Amino acid sequence: MDIGTLRGLGTLLIFVAFTGLLFWAYNSKRKASFDEAAQLPFADEEPLSSEQNKDTSRSNNQ
Structure with missing residues (x-):
């Protein structure tokens, strides 16, 4: 060999x-x-409420 x-x-x-x-x-x-583990990096992000979205867009426009 x-x-x-x-x-x-x-x-x-x-x-x-x-x-x-x-x-x-x-x-x-x-x-x-496996699917649950794939989502772990996004687990501590909280979705923005509509009020927070409006405040963020106002501060970006000023």
Whole structure:
């Protein structure tokens, strides 16, 4: 077995692991928890009320 064969087998192993990971992530029953985790960066932002929106637009126009 030469170095080229070993590198080829290593590449094949990494490819199989990568496709297995993709399959697990997209077909997992944990999709709801993945979606919830994807929204975490936006969790501490509060939506602006219509009054706050009006105050913000007035201060930007002045």
